[in-house]
Amino acid sequence: MPRERVTVYDLLISCPGDVNDYLELIKEAVDNFNKLYGSLNNIQVSVKHWSTDSFPESGDKPQELLNKQIVRDCDAAVAIFWTRFGTATDRYGSGTEEEIEEMLLAKKQVFMYFLDIPITPSEINEEQFTAVKNFKERYKDRGIFFTVKDKSEFKRLFTNHLTLYFLNLVDKKETFQNEQLKPLLTIRDKNTSSDECSVPIKFNLLKSEFLNENYKKIIDYIEELNKTVISEVTTKVDNNTKKLTLSINEEDNVNLLSKIADDVTISDDFKKLINDFAIKEEIKLHEKFWCLGNLKKNKLQMPTPFGKSATSYIGTDEERNRFSLLKELYWEIVSFNEYTEYFTFMDNIEYIELMVSNIGKSYDEDIDIKLIVPKGCLLKHDDLLYPGENIIEKVQEIKIEEILFEISETDSVCAYDYPQQPSFRSAEINVSPLLTYTRTFSYEDQKEYYKDSLNDIFIYRYFDKPESDILRFDIKYLKHNTSMAFPSKLLFKNVPRTIEYEITSKFTPDMVKGKINLKSE
Structure with a gap:
């Protein structure tokens, strides 16, 4: 034997x-x-x-x-x-x-x-x-x-x-x-592997390529509008208008237009938003920047296949294209301002990335991690700013909450492993194999979807104590010589000096206690 x-x-x-x-x-x-x-x-x-x-x-x-x-x-x-x-x-x-x-x-x-x-x-x-x-x-x-x-x-x-x-x-x-052969559990900083101290980080989103691309798009719109200004107000009627007035003499066209169309005007709020951006960025707008020629808004609304009316405009292609470009510029600036507000809020947050490490020579199971954070320091995900009404759909489309708050996996650190819940955020509803349409969700609905996605990431159980905030979460299994990231980054509105922790598990009979010192660079 x-x-x-x-x-x-x-x-x-x-x-x-x-x-x-x-x-x-x-x-x-x-x-x-x-x-x-x-x-x-x-x-x-x-x-x-x-x-x-x-x-x-x-x-x-x-x-x-x-x-x-x-x-x-x-x-x-x-x-x-x-x-x-x-x-x-x-x-x-x-x-x-x-x-x-x-x-x-x-x-x-x-x-x-x-x-x-x-x-x-x-x-x-x-x-x-x-x-x-x-x-x-x-x-x-x-x-x-x-x-x-x-x-x-x-x-x-x-x-x-x-x-x-x-x-x-x-x-x-x-x-x-x-x-x-026993497992040996500890909490360490994911970026330095230190089990004694951690250096808080900031997002730095205002300098991101994503925001820079949005900014460049606005500049391109302004440059295009500055180069293609309409020099004179035209009184010509294009072919589309003539089709409506075949039985009427040319001299009666002006009277007809006054009955079927209104002049297109740009509101003061619309102009102020664009002007404010130009002043802030020290960009000069052409003196005829707001001129739309003789563009009219048709009082007769054109029906769509789904029963809704669509606004149509009477004017030259040049006039219509300029108005369309101005509207696109307006909404790009609206979105840019909302991104800037959202990113500014995020950039004021400091965070750390922690991991649970088993540096022993045996696996462990049923690991319970408890963090004790001094009161008034932790920023909970319920207190995060919601993205603005005009960007929240895009934010969810690119899954920015995952990019910002999840801890990415590396060759030496596993991502947090927990059952993913099915998502029901899809806005597309199939009516038939040949026809689909997109339902428009309200801003309140979209905020709820965004909140659900945050809840899927910040899965901690929170407990309020007079002197501290308690966070708890579980790891089902962690093999030896392995590190697993926390479910999310820990966000702070005020960075504490230390965070204490306690770890209990199936194969570690004594509670593991320790603390992480937080040091600013």
Whole structure:
């Protein structure tokens, strides 16, 4: 059966020569641990001793060569002392002491035992025995050791200590791995990836190419009208009028026109709007800019296929074309002024683009995000200015609310994912396969459609508190190493210094709390 990769821990046996009988007890204890616990936990303890794991090498002191070959790579050590301390090295009282110091300096585990076993006095080397006692005295302030009275006690204690240490190491390893595999959620600025600060941005719509194109169109109209002024008032009657008066003499035409048509006049409000624009933009209008010749408005209305009457004009093509161009200029300026008002309002707003990031190593679900914004700072979408009556249809046609308020997706940031509601804003009604007509919606209707589109973007749940405004929204699923944008940009009428947030989720047991500092450029 396939198994997960086994983790091997090397255990160094470091003992003077008078305790060689205990080496087999150490190996037996390790073998029993591997059989009982190692296979169940995918770990194995491997015994290392200079007599079996070193090899001939030159170029350095013998103990330093042993240190490089086996000691420094070991994960733990077991040391046993009885009456002998061992042969001194260049740096320490014995090779065993040097090996122990190497392990301690590397912050590795050392199992330390001192034997209290009877021995014939004549066999004791007083110098070596004194060195053991001195080392035991020094070591008591650096760690825990055990004194054993026979092999049975040693085997029992060492087996127990070995099991406690390595099983605890396994638990720590699993806990660490589990911690590493957890999702880790935070809120960051989408443009800088900072989880500490965010720099508010402005729309800058007044300098947009869209508005500039509308401005150029107005200038083109004015230039065309300045170049094509009508120099004289004509009294000629064109062919269309003659068709109505075939049985009447030429000298009676003027009398006839007075009965069937009125002079076309341009209202003062109409002129004022265009004049104001020209003055503001320092554009000079021709002295005969408003002259329409002898253009008349027909009192007889022409019926349309749908029963409505259409206004017709009596005059030359030049006169009719000029009047048509003036009307187009008027409405272009009306629209331009409404765009300017709408864009000015938007340009006074500062906003930030935030994202929720999972920088952990596991996915998360059912994520609830709560933002705490200081009172009086947040601009809710209900308080946004509606586009003017003459531009709202165009605004909706180009979906400007999505352009302005949604956070665009990038190669590293996903757009906010939520179910889209079906839209019922279409103005076209199919009457038959061969005939369609467009229903004209009132401005109030169009504002409702615009409000609906904003509601589809700003999907936050708002809660008013005495000191703050609370925003909440959900993310159903966010995989690891992934960032998802907020449903919309956050708009401010007054930029706060900080925004606090709280995040709860299915696989993050503790609430994540943090704050974003807002800094002006």
